[in-house]
Amino acid sequence: MIDFVGAGPGAPDLITVRGQQKLAAADIVIYAGSLVNPELLKSTRPGCEIYNSAAMTLEEVLAVMQRGEREHKNTVRLHTGDPCLYGAIREQMDRLEQLGIAYEVVPGVSSFCGAAAAVGAEYTLPGVSQTVILTRLEGRTPVPEAERIPALAAHGASMVVFLSAGMLKKLSRQLLEGGYRADTPAAIVYRASWPDQQIVHTKVGELAAAAASHGIDKTALILVGEFLGDEYQRSKLYDPGFSHLFREASQ
Template sequence: MIHFVGAGPGAVDLITVRGMRLIGEADVIIYAGSLVNPGLLDYAKKNPDIYNSAEMTLEEVAEVMSTADKEGKSVVRLHTGDASIYGAVREQMDILDAMGIEYDSTPGVSACFGAAASLNIEYTLPDVTQTLIITRMEGKTGVPDRESIESLAAHRTSMAIYLSAGMTEELSKRLMDAGVCGDMPAAIIYKATWPEERIVICTVSTLGKRAKEAGITKTAIILVGDAVTHTKYSRSKLYDPTFSTEYRTAKGELQK
């Protein structure tokens, strides 16, 4: 059996309980060494076979999985964050399907949620936005035209922008070209939840300058939107005493 496991955003204690258990039971671990905290391997049992997929091709990863499965071994494929976001897992699963090899998935905490925890923010603030857009800039690999930064920024929602820390100057320009105000709050979070985490609070217009000053060019997530500074929002209806829900009847006026 192959277990795809989300490693979480960085801190070793932010992996799920199930993920930790599967690592501890695995005979073979294939981990994304360029991004996964190697401290997670400390959860492994004694002397598993460990492979760093940063040095491997898809075909080589598949060969390790296939060989281990034929030998009746348990395999953990350890991906950074949550494997469903920029994890390139579908192509691995398709190969396993073709080989008739069983697999399952264990979710993980993605970087945008680790970053939100580090900043103590809420992405979906009442009367500000109820939407979070997760996206990236086109770099060595493109994105569909309909998903350009300009088209997504036009929605004025909270945005979590992955894989773009080396393009902050361009990102800043394109956001403003799309009509986003230069003073819109933004944040750059380097290695969210890792011990070496760094947080830079800035604005859309100063993204490039602040990233350069901090020396951040990779392994960071960029957040854009009023949620970053949470200064403009309305109280939610969830615990509003004047609002009835399935579990609670409205009681009088809201206290100011």
């Protein structure tokens, strides 16, 4: 059995209970060394084989998984955040299915959740935004034309931009092109939940300058939208004048 485990955004205690149990029972761990906190590896038992996938190809990762399966060992593929976001797990799972190797995915806390917690923000605010767009700027890996930043920015929704901290001049330009104002609130969250976490509050038109002034050029999420502002409507969920399945209106 291969277990794909979400490691969470960084802090070792933000891995799920199930993920922690899988890690503790593993004979082999293949972890995304460029992003996963190595403190998590302290949960492995003595003799556990540890591989850093940052220096490995897909074929090399699969070879370790196949050997582990032949030797009847428990293998954990430890991904950052939640594996379903920018984890490149589909190609691994498809190959495992071709090989007849069983696998399971253990979800994790994504960094976009860790970033919101760090900032103290709610992405979905009544009267402001009810949609969250998770995306990235095109770089060496392209994005579909309909999903380029200007097209997505036209919605004016809450946006979280991954893998783009080193291209903020371009990101800012495309956000403005799509319709965000230059003074739209934004935040740069560097290594959310890690001990060296940094939060930089800024505006869409000032993203590049704000990041440069704090020495941030990688490992940061960019949050964009009016959800970072001060105005919103009260939720109906706890409004005394609003009835729903579990409560009658009191006013």
